[in-house]
Amino acid sequence: xxxxxxxxxxxxxxxxxxxQIGFQSRIGYxxxxxxxxxxxxxxxxxxxxxxxxxxxxxxxxxxxxxxxxAREKNLPVVFTATAYSTDWDxxxxxxxxxxxxxxxxxxxLCDIDERVKPSPNEFVIHKKAASAFNGTNLASVLQxxxxxxxxxxxxxxxxxxxxxxxxxxxxxxxxxxxxxTVSDRVPGVVQWNLFDIDAKFGDVEPLEKVVAYLxxxxxxxF
Amino acid sequence: xxxxxxxxxxxxxxxxxxxQIGFQSRIGYxxxxxxxxxxxxxxxxxxxxxxxxxxxxxxxxxxxxxxxxAREKNLPVVFTATAYSTDWDxxxxxxxxxxxxxxxxxxxLCDIDERVKPSPNEFVIHKKAASAFNGTNLASVLQxxxxxxxxxxxxxxxxxxxxxxxxxxxxxxxxxxxxxTVSDRVPGVVQWNLFDIDAKFGDVEPLEKVVAYLxxxxxxxF
Amino acid sequence: xxxxxxxxxxxxxxxxxxxQIGFQSRIGYxxxxxxxxxxxxxxxxxxxxxxxxxxxxxxxxxxxxxxxxAREKNLPVVFTATAYSTDWDxxxxxxxxxxxxxxxxxxxLCDIDERVKPSPNEFVIHKKAASAFNGTNLASVLQxxxxxxxxxxxxxxxxxxxxxxxxxxxxxxxxxxxxxTVSDRVPGVVQWNLFDIDAKFGDVEPLEKVVAYLxxxxxxxF
Amino acid sequence: xxxxxxxxxxxxxxxxxxxQIGFQSRIGYxxxxxxxxxxxxxxxxxxxxxxxxxxxxxxxxxxxxxxxxAREKNLPVVFTATAYSTDWDxxxxxxxxxxxxxxxxxxxLCDIDERVKPSPNEFVIHKKAASAFNGTNLASVLQxxxxxxxxxxxxxxxxxxxxxxxxxxxxxxxxxxxxxTVSDRVPGVVQWNLFDIDAKFGDVEPLEKVVAYLxxxxxxxF
Numbered sequence: 001x002x003x004x005x006x007x008x009x010x011x012x013x014x015x016x017x018x019x020q021i022g023f024q025s026r027i028g029y030x031x032x033x034x035x036x037x038x039x040x041x042x043x044x045x046x047x048x049x050x051x052x053x054x055x056x057x058x059x060x061x062x063x064x065x066x067x068x069x070a071r072e073k074n075l076p077v078v079f080t081a082t083a084y085s086t087d088w089d090x091x092x093x094x095x096x097x098x099x100x101x102x103x104x105x106x107x108x109l110c111d112i113d114e115r116v117k118p119s120p121n122e123f124v125i126h127k128k129a130a131s132a133f134n135g136t137n138l139a140s141v142l143q144x145x146x147x148x149x150x151x152x153x154x155x156x157x158x159x160x161x162x163x164x165x166x167x168x169x170x171x172x173x174x175x176x177x178x179x180x181t182v183s184d185r186v187p188g189v190v191q192w193n194l195f196d197i198d199a200k201f202g203d204v205e206p207l208e209k210v211v212a213y214l215x216x217x218x219x220x221x222f
Numbered sequence: 223x224x225x226x227x228x229x230x231x232x233x234x235x236x237x238x239x240x241x242q243i244g245f246q247s248r249i250g251y252x253x254x255x256x257x258x259x260x261x262x263x264x265x266x267x268x269x270x271x272x273x274x275x276x277x278x279x280x281x282x283x284x285x286x287x288x289x290x291x292a293r294e295k296n297l298p299v300v301f302t303a304t305a306y307s308t309d310w311d312x313x314x315x316x317x318x319x320x321x322x323x324x325x326x327x328x329x330x331l332c333d334i335d336e337r338v339k340p341s342p343n344e345f346v347i348h349k350k351a352a353s354a355f356n357g358t359n360l361a362s363v364l365q366x367x368x369x370x371x372x373x374x375x376x377x378x379x380x381x382x383x384x385x386x387x388x389x390x391x392x393x394x395x396x397x398x399x400x401x402x403t404v405s406d407r408v409p410g411v412v413q414w415n416l417f418d419i420d421a422k423f424g425d426v427e428p429l430e431k432v433v434a435y436l437x438x439x440x441x442x443x444f
Numbered sequence: 445x446x447x448x449x450x451x452x453x454x455x456x457x458x459x460x461x462x463x464q465i466g467f468q469s470r471i472g473y474x475x476x477x478x479x480x481x482x483x484x485x486x487x488x489x490x491x492x493x494x495x496x497x498x499x500x501x502x503x504x505x506x507x508x509x510x511x512x513x514a515r516e517k518n519l520p521v522v523f524t525a526t527a528y529s530t531d532w533d534x535x536x537x538x539x540x541x542x543x544x545x546x547x548x549x550x551x552x553l554c555d556i557d558e559r560v561k562p563s564p565n566e567f568v569i570h571k572k573a574a575s576a577f578n579g580t581n582l583a584s585v586l587q588x589x590x591x592x593x594x595x596x597x598x599x600x601x602x603x604x605x606x607x608x609x610x611x612x613x614x615x616x617x618x619x620x621x622x623x624x625t626v627s628d629r630v631p632g633v634v635q636w637n638l639f640d641i642d643a644k645f646g647d648v649e650p651l652e653k654v655v656a657y658l659x660x661x662x663x664x665x666f
Numbered sequence: 667x668x669x670x671x672x673x674x675x676x677x678x679x680x681x682x683x684x685x686q687i688g689f690q691s692r693i694g695y696x697x698x699x700x701x702x703x704x705x706x707x708x709x710x711x712x713x714x715x716x717x718x719x720x721x722x723x724x725x726x727x728x729x730x731x732x733x734x735x736a737r738e739k740n741l742p743v744v745f746t747a748t749a750y751s752t753d754w755d756x757x758x759x760x761x762x763x764x765x766x767x768x769x770x771x772x773x774x775l776c777d778i779d780e781r782v783k784p785s786p787n788e789f790v791i792h793k794k795a796a797s798a799f800n801g802t803n804l805a806s807v808l809q810x811x812x813x814x815x816x817x818x819x820x821x822x823x824x825x826x827x828x829x830x831x832x833x834x835x836x837x838x839x840x841x842x843x844x845x846x847t848v849s850d851r852v853p854g855v856v857q858w859n860l861f862d863i864d865a866k867f868g869d870v871e872p873l874e875k876v877v878a879y880l881x882x883x884x885x886x887x888f
Contacts, residue, residue: 006228010410017408021272022321027314050243076754086787088742088888089803091810092249093391096423099244121752128803129392130422137755137794137801143587143616144757158418163388169315170351170385172587186239188232192414196380200352201318222754298532308565310520310666311581313588343530350581359533359572359579365809365838366535394809444532450672454854461852465716466765471758494687536693537835540867543688573836574866602862607836610829613759614795630683632676636858640824644796645762 007188011195024199027174029213030148032220034076035066036132038154038161040116041081043102043109045155050099051109053155055183060115062180062207063153067116069214074221076145078138079118082160083110083126093129130163139171145222149174151210152202153181157193165202175202178210229410233417246421249396251435252370254442256298257288258354260376260383262338263303265324265331267377272321273331275377277405284402284429285338285375291436293341296443298367300360301340304382305332305348315351352385361393367444371396373432374424375403379415387424397424400432451632455639468643471618473657474592476664478520479510480576482598482605484560485525487546487553489599494543495553497599499627506624506651507560507597513658515563518665520589522582523562526604527554527570537573574607583615589666593618595654596646597625601637609646619646622654673854677861690865693840695879696814698886700742701732702798704820704827706782707747709768709775711821716765717775719821721849726781728846728873729819733782735880740887742811744804745784748826749776749792759795796829805837811888815840817876818868819847823859831868841868844876 018024040063043051053059070077083105084090090100103110105126112118128135142150150173152164161182168175177197184190198204227235240246262285265273275281292299305327306312312322325332327348334340350357364372372395374386383404390397399419406412420426462468484507487495497503514521527549528534534544547554549570556562572579586594594617596608605626612619621641628634642648684690706729709717719725736743749771750756756766769776771792778784794801808816816839818830827848834841843863850856864870 005410007232007410007414010229010408010414014408014411021407023272023319025318025320027317050245086789088787088811089789089807091803091807092394092396095249095396096247096391096425097245098247121754123752123755128806130388131392134389134392135801135803135806137757139583139587140614140616140794140801141755141757143583145616145754146590146592148590159422163392166352166385166388167356169318170353170356170584172314172584172589174314174317185243186232186236188227188229189236189418192229192232193418196411196415200381203318308567310565310589311567311585313581313585343532345530345533350584357579357581357584359535361805361809362572362579362836362838363533363535365805367532367838368812368814370812392806394806394811449854451676451854451858454673454852454858458852458855465851467716467763469762469764471761494689536838536840539693539840540691540835540869541689542691574832575836578833578836603866607832610796610832611800613762614797614800614829616758618758618761629687630676630680632671632673633680633862636673636676637862640855640859644825647762 007191014195014199018199027203029176030174032147033149033151034078034142034147035070035151036078036164037063037116038080038132038152038164039082040079040154041110041112045113049109050102053183053185059181059183060113062178063116065207065211066151066153066178066181066214069211071119072219073214073217074219076142076147077118077122078125078132079112079122080125080127080132081110081112082128084128089128091128130160131167132160132164133167133171134163142173147173149176152177155183157182157184157190162193162197165197169201176210177202177204178207179204180207229413236417236421240421249425251398252396254369255371255373256300256364256369257292257373258300258386259285259338260302260354260374260386261304262301262376263332263334267335271331272324275405275407281403281405282335282337284400287429287433288373288375288400288403289338291433294441295436295439296441298364298369299340299344300347301334301344302347302349302354303332303334304350306350311350313350352382353389354382354386355389355393356385364395369395371398374399377404378406379404379412380406384415384419387419391423398432399424399426400429401426402429451635458639458643462643471647473620474618476591477593477595478522478586478591479514479595480522480608481507481560482524482576482596482608483526484523484598485554485556489557493553494546497627497629503625503627504557504559506622509651509655510595510597510622510625511560513655516663517658517661518663520586520591521562521566522569523556523566524569524571524576525554525556526572528572533572535572574604575611576604576608577611577615578607586617591617593620596621599626600628601626601634602628606637606641609641613645620654621646621648622651623648624651673857680861680865684865693869695842696840698813699815699817700744700808700813701736701817702744702830703729703782704746704798704818704830705748706745706820707776707778711779715775716768719849719851725847725849726779728844729782731873731877732817732819732844732847735877737785738885739880739883740885742808742813743784743788744791745778745788746791746793746798747776747778748794750794755794757794796826797833798826798830799833799837800829808839813839815842818843821848822850823848823856824850828859828863831863835867842876843868843870844873845870846873
């Protein structure tokens with residue numbers, strides 16, 4: 001491997017190469033999407049916490065737009081928060097990220113941000129791992145409702161959003177990650193993770209295109 | 223988020239910040255490791271394929287060193303190759319990476335490279351997803367043998383190695399990724415993915431330290 | 445609990461009680477079924493093995509009927525065989541069932557019986573656990589093809605068929621177990637396991653009704 | 667298959683045959699057990715509910731004995747309750763068992779019975795499927811703590827206890843089901859399910875032997 005380069009250079013070289021070798025194709029939108037909002041709970045969306053992410057002035061309005069459309073079209077709407085019920089169910093992961101220990105079920109830190117508040121009968125998952133699918137019944141619930149596409153928003157790019165997109169495609173769903181709704185804690189990290197996701201796991205799409213897709217969708221029936 | 227920066231700048235800023243907020247801690251080595259070699263099959267290790275990775279002159283000797291030690295110490299040794307048995311079990315993932323279709327069980331492309339050839343009774347998994355754990359019985363096999371640590375080598379940094387490390391920590395194993403044994407197809411991609419892994423999922427360690435750990439290990443008994 | 449009773453008495457009492465309390469309802473047939481044939485490999489279908497099951501004179505023709513219809517209607521067709529590639533990947537289960545050790549990938553024992561031979565591009569899974577879903581990518585493959593219903597045949601009632609039905613419903617699929625196609629090694633065991641499956645996990649249906657359902661189905665497209 | 671017979675006859679014939687063919691062996695006790703109490707919540711342990719089970723006069727004192735020992739020996743103690751947070755996360759399973767809809771997170775029905783009340787920092791899982799492992803992080807938590815054996819108590823024999831034992835062995839744990847602590851809703855059903863579990867998935871052991879094992883165990887450290 002050669003010298004370190006700028007993120008932009010790397011992604012340009014990689015894109016050119018991937019298109020030659022049959023990577024970074026489009027998965028496309030399916031017919032029955034669900035909206036999966038990753039870790040838009042106060043620990044991540046509000047200032048002053050170890051988990052605080054940047055850019056909520058862009059993320060929150062974009063997610064509000066998607067929520068409005070998802071409810072209009074009767075999509076299953078899922079929210080996750082990483083949240084633990086004992087000192088030990090954060091497992092081995094807390095050895096890597098000791099701050100996980102503050103994420104307790106019942107703490108306001110783990111409540112979904114009021115600005116994107118779940119409606120009654122929307123599904124809030126207290127997940128334990130990065131991926132919304134790992135150690136949860138999310139895949140089962142989506143399979144049972146005939147969902148083929150997961151529209152993913154939230155934080156963080158390098159951790160829970162990416163791991164959710166990776167698992168989604170591995171489990172047979174089409175992952176659509178909405179670019180403007182994804183954030184992280186450090187500039188650059190969003191950029192390279194969205195690049196890798198789009199190259200290998202799901203389609204990273206601008207809000208505008210996801211809005212157009214949802215606007216044209218026949219409302220789901222169950 | 224601010225302007226794109228160099229990978230080195232981003233990782234420097236991120237490391238400083240992570241150490242403040244309780245991320246990027248050390249998971250450390252456990253007492254009962256297994257060696258998991260990701261996709262060191264000909265499609266990835268030999269030139270001329272869409273999956274070909276760089277740097278095998280460094281990767282292969284490093285993995286040979288680890289294999290010798292792992293066998294001396296009676297570690298479970300696992301090899302994976304992404305390989306499919308029909309035109310359709312690559313699933314939704316092949317919509318993103320159409321080249322997956324050439325990875326057929328039985329093709330020499332999916333045979334483990336002769337230079338790191340499995341011994342009889344070592345375990346070869348034909349996995350279908352990026353992660354060696356997803357859709358396989360790997361976690362079960364390791365749990366049944368009392369393994370607490372997975373030493374991960376192979377390719378690619380941004381895909382199968384990273385997804386395996388993410389799943390390992392989510393499933394209760396300590397992931398140790400051996401820096402010199404990991405490669406990819408584009409410069410820079412290895413760098414940022416090893417950075418993210420080390421920040422959030424597992425310990426990225428130099429070969430020298432992994433060799434020292436294994437050399438001092440009491441051979442495993444079952 | 446009172447005295448042991450006959451199986452027929454127990455199932456009669458239980459059925460009456462379950463109907464009172466809201467159990468043993470009908471799941472019903474979905475719109476996109478797959479056919480999953482459990483362990484119809486020689487170790488189970490041919491005489492003289494520890495795994496040999498009774499009643500293949502009824503099971504095999506019934507499965508042949510279903511295969512013909514499934515192929516006519518373009519259903520995904522899956523075959524499983526419990527089969528291991530090393531001495532140790534049978535894991536803890538081989539401590540309970542030491543005979544598992546004879547089930548080796550590549551042995552004729554683990555080949556699907558010629559009378560119900562897979563067509564090219566049908567999917568053969570070498571599973572490691574009782575359930576066809578456990579440690580395999582079956583759920584992912586079915587989810588990726590939009591399958592909502594799994595028609596289950598094969599052996600044995602108390603082990604792999606039941607565990608597959610349990611996992612199917614837990615993972616969001618409608619399990620339909622075809623009564624005439626299910627067998628085991630001891631009289632009575634089939635009876636009580638089909639009873640429990642029908643009470644709690646899936647619909648146990650006569651061949652005639654499954655044939656009628658498939659005959660009326662619009663062929664699947666993908 | 668021949669005529670229906672009594673459960674006792676069937677199990678006698680089956681036991682004799684299984685011992686000939688290498689089934690129904692002993693898995694035995696490991697070194698690091700956890701105690702897993704299945705669905706000992708009010709819906710199952712108190713009279714007057716669709717889920718009410720028999721025999722709590724025997725089950726509860728037996729579980730109390732095990733809890734006392736488990737706490738003395740510093741075992742991880744887990745309690746499950748099947749409990750849903752929305753009208754739709756019971757999924758396809760509620761089509762088979764419509765009564766599942768009354769099992770709501772937060773309802774007293776889903777609270778663990780006061781007589782076997784969890785201590786602070788013991789782990790309560792609101793599971794969605796029959797198995798305590800399906801759609802939960804239980805395997806991950808146990809793997810992370812080095813657990814090799816799961817001592818299983820609770821209800822019901824034919825559903826959540828059996829499915830948990832099946833998954834446990836499939837995931838690499840030794841299942842020990844404590845005979846006196848397991849119940850169901852109909853006589854006979856316990857008998858045949860404990861028989862099948864002991865034949866194929868785990869060791870069904872009398873309380874006395876489990877008590878002896880735990881009494882002699884060195885307390886776990888973590």
